[in-house]
């Protein structure tokens with residue numbers, strides 16, 4: 001098999017949470033271009049249908065599940081629904097997450113903190129448990145957790161430190177699961193994006209224009225990333241091209257964490 005063939009995902013199915021917009025959609029598209037069929041999860045049906053139509057144009061089978069995975073019992077039901085489709089689920093991309101609020105830690109309501117941990121961390125845990133069990137039975141699979149550069153470093157100029165805390169925890173979960181599941185054929189890795197101009201960041205930058213300048217000044221490449229620039233990283237970790245890679249975090253940040 002030639003080296004480029006190792007990146008192919010023909011005959012495999014990838015479940016992408018938050019696959020309807022932003023980075024999840026860009027990664028889903030890249031996986032589809034590499035040959036994968038898809039199950040996309042999101043809350044807004046119209047956005048999901050739009051993404052599904054785009055991926056189906058590539059000749060792939062695409063299923064959608066409308067659900068809010070920030071609720072652990074709903075996340076579990078989503079996975080059961082996905083498994084009931086009887087697809088060869090080889091890839092799970094735990095992409096759902098976000099900062100959502102800019103509140104100083106000293107004022108952060110604990111209930112809100114827990115809700116946002118469910119969004120950023122528990123959703124990934126539950127999906128990894130449910131889909132991971134299926135992968136372990138088959139003795140193969142690749143789980144990709146979308147963390148953030150906000151895991152290893154605090155982002156300057158914005159509050160909401162549940163985000164830094166939850167993404168760091170997701171990085172820890174990635175390493176531990178990778179170690180536990182490696183002998184049973186399931187790889188677990190993370191992608192840590194830097195700054196990309198998706199809708200949440202457009203909203204933050206509209207509210208706080210200085211935030212974008214502060215962030216970009218800290219990127220050695222001097223610019224934000226394009227969502228499509230995350231796709232190849234997802235294909236690498238999903239495919240046999242990364243057959244000896246587990247417990248790793250692939251940082252895609254234009255050098256942000258190098259400074």
Ligand SMILES: NC(=O)c1ccc[n+]([C@@H]2O[C@H](COP(=O)([O-])OP(=O)(O)OC[C@H]3O[C@@H](n4cnc5c(N)ncnc54)[C@H](OP(=O)(O)O)[C@@H]3O)[C@@H](O)[C@H]2O)c1
Pocket residue numbers: 017018019020021022023024025041042043044045047067068069070071095096097098099119146147148149192193194195196197198199200201
């Ligand atoms: N953008 C960045 O610069 C950046 C940097 C580092 C890390 N990240 C991480 O990358 C991931 C994606 O971020 P993004 O910027 O692409 O966000 P985005 O543009 O808001 O897209 C989020 C996707 O997730 C879905 N979603 C959100 N909440 C959901 C929920 N509770 N249940 C089911 N689906 C849900 C959204 O669809 P619906 O709204 O219709 O549900 C959408 O498809 C997040 O984990 C984020 O923390 C992003």
